[in-house]
Amino acid sequence: MDSIKNRRTIRRYSSRAIDPQLLDDMLGTACRASTMGGMQLYSIIVTEDADMKAKLAPMHFNQPMVTQAPIVLTFCADLNRATHWCKLNRATPGFDNFEMFFNATIDALLVAQTFCTIAEENGLGICYLGTTTYEPGQIVQTLHLPRLVMPVATVTVGYPDECPAQTDRLPLDGVVHRETYKQYSDEDIRRIYALKESLPENREFVSINHKETLAQVFTDLRYTKSDNEAFSAKLIATLRQQGLI
């Protein structure tokens, strides 16, 4: 699994196209991922058209990967298809609720991540766009997602045109707990985050933003309480609109 060990997120792509057969093979293999009761509660929207990418870009805060990548994939939790199947078969579905949305979200993310692993093993680079949960209502509209379908992850895919350094990870014992959750002491937290805080790029990040600590960059600039709360409200509103909460 060297391709996983050596992976890095790729945000710049070469102009080389992805062979359509390869894309279908990778998508088909990704669908072997585990799925709740064999139901495959997801849909994958493939965006290749330049106009469609241009429409999606603002929903992803105009991150250049959206228009530059040959392929953009939007992985959706989908209870619409299964509901339709039930209604056609004299069965009364009860899939319009949070439990089933959450199950469908798990299904969609297992397929998404399996796809990414396969893509990287095939020499492609990927980038997850965390913005998908920020403006889900606009994505719903642009991709014509019907009731009971919700976008949960967007991935840009293409052949790499960069090889950035690998980003840091917390030490393994900082994220793994044996038998029960071991609550962290202040000392533990300082140790676990020491490497991240010491990295030159992170020190630079603190300095150019005139902050005292790296954590302040996260709370005051990148993921502020007011943004998170505003996005929460939008996310819940879109779930309600799609009939999933």
Place this chain on the structure above:
Amino acid sequence: MDSIKNRRTIRRYSSRAIDPQLLDDMLGTACRASTMGGMQLYSIIVTEDADMKAKLAPMHFNQPMVTQAPIVLTFCADLNRATHWCKLNRATPGFDNFEMFFNATIDALLVAQTFCTIAEENGLGICYLGTTTYEPGQIVQTLHLPRLVMPVATVTVGYPDECPAQTDRLPLDGVVHRETYKQYSDEDIRRIYALKESLPENREFVSINHKETLAQVFTDLRYTKSDNEAFSAKLIATLRQQGLI
């Protein structure tokens, strides 16, 4: 990626132990998965102790994999660690909301699925327990999960003691949409589900349960509206208790 193409969920495990070094290597490599802003908003609880497995089993409806597998992993969305880090660093976190819970859920599931792919590539078998979202409150208690931590997926892992047939998947064009979501016609739905409905094991399933259609097995027995709604209420109550909604 033959291990993905040929995968099947494994529910019976041999008595062969998993080498602790291999487990740590696999967990460490899995942590290379993409993560929101490099924050790694997850924790992984490793259960090896027989007493702990026995305690977890009823929360997973006593499915035998929980006590039989050498290792049970509970993947959790974790905003507790990052919040603690911020508080120690004169930063004011706003991670106690649904948006951040959802981001952390994505992080946790990408690691979970990467781990599963690596485990299977190493000859191990895995099974996802969908029950994790049914009784999250009890799992929180048993694993001592603090506020801002929520279990999202449980995986049993071990060397296979069975080789079941691969389960069916819908045709690729049944789950993939080009550019926009193509709403399904009745005809489409019949075609997409035709293989699943025709399988001898599924016909048998319908017959022994005295149902008319396979869809009725899903709506009347496996995933009923009343169960789904009751589980939704519990899931939301636990999110509220953990400070995540």
